[in-house]
Amino acid sequence: MRSSAAVEVAGLVKRYGSRTAVDGLDLTVARGTVTAFLGPNGAGKTTTVETCEGYRRPDSGTVRVLGLDPVAQSAELRPRIGVMLQSGGIYPTARAEETLRHMAALHAHPLEVPALIERLGLGGCGRTPYRRLSGGQQQRLGLALALVGRPELVFLDEPTAGLDPQARHATWDLVRELRADGVTVLLTTHAMDEAEELSDDVAIVDGGRVIAQGSPEELCRGGAENTLRFTGRPGLDLKSLLKALPPQTGAAELSPGSYRLTGTVDPQLLATVTSWCAQNGVLPDRISVERRTLEDVFLELTGKELRS
Amino acid sequence: MTGTGTGTTGGRYAPAPGAAPLPRMVRAQAWLETRTQLRNGEQLLLTVVIPTLLLVLFSAVDIVDTGRGSRVDFLAPGILALAVLSTAFTGQAIATGFERRYGVLKRLGASPLPRWGLMTAKTCSVLVIEALQVLLLSAVALVLGWSPHGNPAAVLLLLLLGTAAFSGLGLLMAGTLRAEATLAAANLVFILLLVGGGVVVPLERFPDGAQSVLQLLPISALSDGLREVLRHGTGMPWGDLGVLAVWAVLGLGAAARFFKWE
Numbered sequence: 001m002r003s004s005a006a007v008e009v010a011g012l013v014k015r016y017g018s019r020t021a022v023d024g025l026d027l028t029v030a031r032g033t034v035t036a037f038l039g040p041n042g043a044g045k046t047t048t049v050e051t052c053e054g055y056r057r058p059d060s061g062t063v064r065v066l067g068l069d070p071v072a073q074s075a076e077l078r079p080r081i082g083v084m085l086q087s088g089g090i091y092p093t094a095r096a097e098e099t100l101r102h103m104a105a106l107h108a109h110p111l112e113v114p115a116l117i118e119r120l121g122l123g124g125c126g127r128t129p130y131r132r133l134s135g136g137q138q139q140r141l142g143l144a145l146a147l148v149g150r151p152e153l154v155f156l157d158e159p160t161a162g163l164d165p166q167a168r169h170a171t172w173d174l175v176r177e178l179r180a181d182g183v184t185v186l187l188t189t190h191a192m193d194e195a196e197e198l199s200d201d202v203a204i205v206d207g208g209r210v211i212a213q214g215s216p217e218e219l220c221r222g223g224a225e226n227t228l229r230f231t232g233r234p235g236l237d238l239k240s241l242l243k244a245l246p247p248q249t250g251a252a253e254l255s256p257g258s259y260r261l262t263g264t265v266d267p268q269l270l271a272t273v274t275s276w277c278a279q280n281g282v283l284p285d286r287i288s289v290e291r292r293t294l295e296d297v298f299l300e301l302t303g304k305e306l307r308s
Numbered sequence: 309m310t311g312t313g314t315g316t317t318g319g320r321y322a323p324a325p326g327a328a329p330l331p332r333m334v335r336a337q338a339w340l341e342t343r344t345q346l347r348n349g350e351q352l353l354l355t356v357v358i359p360t361l362l363l364v365l366f367s368a369v370d371i372v373d374t375g376r377g378s379r380v381d382f383l384a385p386g387i388l389a390l391a392v393l394s395t396a397f398t399g400q401a402i403a404t405g406f407e408r409r410y411g412v413l414k415r416l417g418a419s420p421l422p423r424w425g426l427m428t429a430k431t432c433s434v435l436v437i438e439a440l441q442v443l444l445l446s447a448v449a450l451v452l453g454w455s456p457h458g459n460p461a462a463v464l465l466l467l468l469l470g471t472a473a474f475s476g477l478g479l480l481m482a483g484t485l486r487a488e489a490t491l492a493a494a495n496l497v498f499i500l501l502l503v504g505g506g507v508v509v510p511l512e513r514f515p516d517g518a519q520s521v522l523q524l525l526p527i528s529a530l531s532d533g534l535r536e537v538l539r540h541g542t543g544m545p546w547g548d549l550g551v552l553a554v555w556a557v558l559g560l561g562a563a564a565r566f567f568k569w570e
Contacts, residue, residue: 053418054417054418055414055417055418055570075422078327078418078419078420079325079326079327079420080323080325081325081418083415083418085411085414085415087410087411087414088410088411088415089410089411089412089414089415089416090410090411090412090415091344091406091407091410091412092410093344093347093348094340094344098340098343102336102337102340103419105328105332105333105336106327106328106333106336106337106419106420106421107325107326107327107328107420108324108325108326108327108328108329109324109325109326111320111321115320145415147321149325149419149420150321150322150323150324150325151323151325152323152325177319177320177321178321180319181319181320181321181322181323182319182322182323183321183322183323
């Protein structure tokens with residue numbers, strides 16, 4: 001019987017000496033989805049992912065990956081996952097294509113190496129030693145190594161860090177293609193736009209726990225206030241507007257003729273604002289509803305101050 | 309099943325996971341390691357250039373008194389022992405130390421290749437390089453007038469036990485020290501054992517007290533054993549084989565116990 005989730009982590013605790021890196025973390029990754037694992041540095045992302053990959057033994061809690069125990073059933077699990085390490089894990093003198101061919105040789109039904117090299121734009125540097133590849137090329141080779149064995153589940157650690165915009169979009173397209181073909185992807189990232197673009201599900205981790213999980217839309221919708229902005233004639237009577245609106249709503253004229261409302265921005269509120277404008281002979285020449293971005297949510301949840 | 313059509317698509321990346329058959333994995337790994345070693349200039353200096361130079365130089369010029377008989381008959385077995393030391397110990401320690409440092413071992417730890425498969429591959433790679441060294445150095449020695457004796461099986465057994473002993477010690481060093489420390493220490497040990505292990509300098513040149521200690525070194529046992537067989541035609545040098553066996557058990561045991569993969 002196959003477990004329905006690709007990754008199931010429950011109550012994971014991992015300590016290094018006196019430091020608790022992961023403190024009762026729960027995470028579920030559904031099969032066939034892209035899940036982004038977001039968190040500040042030191043939040044416990046890498047430790048959690050490395051526990052899923054079988055590198056670390058949990059101090060307590062359970063971890064199941066494709067229904068298997070990553071430590072006890074490592075031999076069964078390893079052929080089924082693809083791992084992209086941030087550090088590369090490639091010998092500096094090893095050549096790009098030979099590294100990829102070698103990884104392919106360790107698998108039963110690998111992807112065709114030339115096609116994969118082409119797809120990742122590594123065509124010109126097959127014979128280049130790893131240390132002479134550019135940062136972006138090294139990154140893409142790391143990604144290719146994770147994919148060549150045709151895994152069911154791939155772990156990508158900051159797959160687009162250090163890539164130029166073209167390469168970044170190419171990588172995103174590839175991740176979408178993976179999902180379309182039924183591969184489950186768990187990616188850790190600092191890039192909010194990446195998480196928002198790619199993922200079906202986002203898990204925000206801080207202090208060794210998942211503090212929020214949901215689709216980007218769910219996360220952005222919930223919680224604190226949204227904003228509606230409009231421009232019109234300067235000096236509108238905001239008190240009269242507020243009377244028409246729900247009690248929690250705030251209003252301000254930021255600069256002459258530029259207004260901002262904060263509160264629960266829903267269709268009703270928008271309708272109320274426009275009908276108030278009509279009654280008062282105001283034509284708002286620009287009106288916009290601003291959704292919170294994932295970055296807003298993230299900063300709200302994990303705190304705005306930088307941490308060491 | 310989720311609503312995204314999991315597993316039913318025939319796309320290019322549709323999952324088809326599985327490990328390759330074990331012999332294929334080990335062969336691929338051994339081949340990669342062998343190529344990496346043969347491409348590495350510093351390693352070739354250690355495994356090919358230095359032993360060949362020492363063999364030619366010390367055979368041609370009377371630098372050290374090697375006792376009665378032709379100098380090359382004394383030197384060739386010692387140089388073969390040095391070749392095993394350079395590949396199984398120094399080369400393997402440095403390569404593995406840097407593989408650990410660059411995360412190569414970690415990366416392979418998530419691949420289908422099991423750890424013991426990796427170790428088997430490393431051993432195969434060491435044996436292939438040693439075979440090339442033995443061929444080359446024997447050819448050079450023969451040109452210099454070497455006339456080997458003895459039982460080839462005894463030579464093979466000595467070389468294999470020597471390889472096991474040095475591999476254990478090399479992996480112990482690579483798996484416990486920082487890569488830079490391994491690089492320095494492995495080279496230092498190479499030079500010390502070259503001088504004090506009966507490779508080019510007969511142990512009889514050392515004071516008695518030092519001699520009895522130096523005799524117990526794996527390099528001394530290997531060079532002495534090879535010399536017994538190849539120079540004097542001894543059947544099986546059991547004493548030397550015993551010393552190598554003890555080092556092999558201790559070295560491999562400690563490496564298995566203390567090796568850190570990251």
